[in-house]
Amino acid sequence: MDYRTIPLDDTSARELAATGLRYALVDAADPDALDGWIRADFRGFHGRRPSAEMLAGARENFAARRNIAVYDDEGPSREPVGTVNTWPAPLTVPGGARVDSWAISSVTVAPTHRRRGVARALLGGELRTAHALGLPLAILTVSESVIYGRWGFGPATWSTAWTIDTKRVRWAGGETTGRLSFAEPDEYAEIGERVLDRAMAGRHGEIGLQPYLAKRLIGPLPADPDAEKLRLVRYDSATGEPEGFVSYSLKGDDDFTRHTVEVRYLAAATPEAQRALWRYLLDLDLVAAVKVWTRGVDEPVQALVNDIRGARVTDLEDHLWVRILDVPAALQARTYEQDGSVVLDVADDLGFAAGRFRLTVRDGRAEVAPTDDPADVTLAVNALGSVYLGHDVARGLALAGRIEGDVDALDRLFRTAVPPRLSTWF
Numbered sequence: 001m002d003y004r005t006i007p008l009d010d011t012s013a014r015e016l017a018a019t020g021l022r023y024a025l026v027d028a029a030d031p032d033a034l035d036g037w038i039r040a041d042f043r044g045f046h047g048r049r050p051s052a053e054m055l056a057g058a059r060e061n062f063a064a065r066r067n068i069a070v071y072d073d074e075g076p077s078r079e080p081v082g083t084v085n086t087w088p089a090p091l092t093v094p095g096g097a098r099v100d101s102w103a104i105s106s107v108t109v110a111p112t113h114r115r116r117g118v119a120r121a122l123l124g125g126e127l128r129t130a131h132a133l134g135l136p137l138a139i140l141t142v143s144e145s146v147i148y149g150r151w152g153f154g155p156a157t158w159s160t161a162w163t164i165d166t167k168r169v170r171w172a173g174g175e176t177t178g179r180l181s182f183a184e185p186d187e188y189a190e191i192g193e194r195v196l197d198r199a200m201a202g203r204h205g206e207i208g209l210q211p212y213l214a215k216r217l218i219g220p221l222p223a224d225p226d227a228e229k230l231r232l233v234r235y236d237s238a239t240g241e242p243e244g245f246v247s248y249s250l251k252g253d254d255d256f257t258r259h260t261v262e263v264r265y266l267a268a269a270t271p272e273a274q275r276a277l278w279r280y281l282l283d284l285d286l287v288a289a290v291k292v293w294t295r296g297v298d299e300p301v302q303a304l305v306n307d308i309r310g311a312r313v314t315d316l317e318d319h320l321w322v323r324i325l326d327v328p329a330a331l332q333a334r335t336y337e338q339d340g341s342v343v344l345d346v347a348d349d350l351g352f353a354a355g356r357f358r359l360t361v362r363d364g365r366a367e368v369a370p371t372d373d374p375a376d377v378t379l380a381v382n383a384l385g386s387v388y389l390g391h392d393v394a395r396g397l398a399l400a401g402r403i404e405g406d407v408d409a410l411d412r413l414f415r416t417a418v419p420p421r422l423s424t425w426f
């Protein structure tokens with residue numbers, strides 16, 4: 001079934017109609033409708049008016065998604081007053097399985113129509129659609145951390161931003177092997193997408209990227225204002241296997257010896273690629289600082305330099321939000337680093353995931369079944385989403401009263417030695 005054309009949710013259609021608004025699927029083959037939708041989306045995030053070239057690029061992106069609009073037919077504008085889009089994205093979960101999850105993006109409501117329940121209808125509609133499709137999870141990255149808790153999402157990965165003073169630090173990461181070379185984004189696109197896929201499959205919390213999202217990391221998209229400044233360096237192993245790349249641009253300073261490197265994306269499918277690309281960045285001449293964003297909480301930069309304080313975390317933020325829709329399917333999809341058994345009582349205001357379940361882990365694999373046994377742990381679906389990928393949050397949530405009962409048992413089962421990471425936005 002083509003997820004882009006599954007009929008819209010009746011409940012949301014009724015809720016919106018009751019306020020005089022029309023809920024509609026946008027036909028990706030209708031350029032006027034899609035362009036209007038894209039303009040509304042850009043405006044919703046305070047972006048610029050898209051040029052013809054930007055629209056053409058965005059059309060390519062959004063053609064692969066289920067694009068939904070809300071129109072105010074009584075008003076003078078034909079552009080949507082609300083937007084959202086969705087698609088099934090493979091989310092890597094602990095143990096390496098890739099679970100089709102309902103990715104939700106482009107949630108905007110025109111400021112002229114805010115706080116009238118439009119977002120509630122859009123989110124509710126797509127969660128019910130995903131649940132009806134049998135998808136165990138919905139996922140999103142967020143503009144503000146106060147919005148999505150009410151729909152059962154919980155922050156499940158955290159990301160870091162770094163500034164490294166490269167005049168201060170020296171490389172201390174040992175010898176590196178393999179080959180570094182400059183590449184042209186167009187020529188490298190296919191290889192780069194394969195490298196990204198390998199990197200994303202190799203780390204829980206990452207998602208498989210649609211081609212447009214991958215291209216954005218490898219090189220400039222149409223009408224990217226930084227297009228001419230962007231450089232791409234690829235890493236191939238000693239045997240010639242493509243294993244990583246870094247895309248970046250340089251910002252000048254009054255002092256020509258003190259450029260700043262802004263990393264758009266560093267993709268590493270192997271530790272060798274990660275080390276070699278970091279070394280490349282830190283050793284660049286005429287550079288005083290390297291800045292990177294959206295790395296994991298365990299990005300090992302400080303281990304790679306001689307002066308730890310020359311590499312500073314400048315930001316630590318929630319990043320991927322997870323909404324569990326089907327508790328047994330979600331919990332059985334991942335593996336566990338310890339064996340054990342725990343009864344979870346899950347509360348869910350929207351009803352999808354509510355219930356009491358026994359999770360039994362043997363040899364790292366889980367069996368999950370409804371039970372009437374007394375609960376060991378009581379938590380809302382948001383908290384279950386937060387611990388699901390293995391991030392170290394259970395004890396904090398217990399301290400705040402959002403997980404009750406045997407939090408140590410829960411933490412032992414769910415937490416992973418390597419923390420989850422999502423290193424891009426969607």
Ligand SMILES: CC(C)(COP(=O)(O)OP(=O)(O)OC[C@H]1O[C@@H](n2cnc3c(N)ncnc32)[C@H](O)[C@@H]1OP(=O)(O)O)[C@@H](O)C(=O)NCCC(=O)NCCS
Pocket residue numbers: 044045106107108109110113114115116117118119120121141142143144146147150
């Ligand atoms: C966030 C946004 C989509 C909300 O749309 P909306 O139609 O005004 O939201 P609703 O009227 O459906 O609100 C539903 C609930 O969310 C709350 N809410 C909505 N936006 C909120 C925000 N930014 N911060 C805190 N609460 C918010 C509402 O108060 C309401 O709460 P309630 O359940 O207690 O009644 C809209 O403000 C927007 O487009 N913002 C700019 C773009 C953006 O940040 N989008 C999110 C991308 S991840």
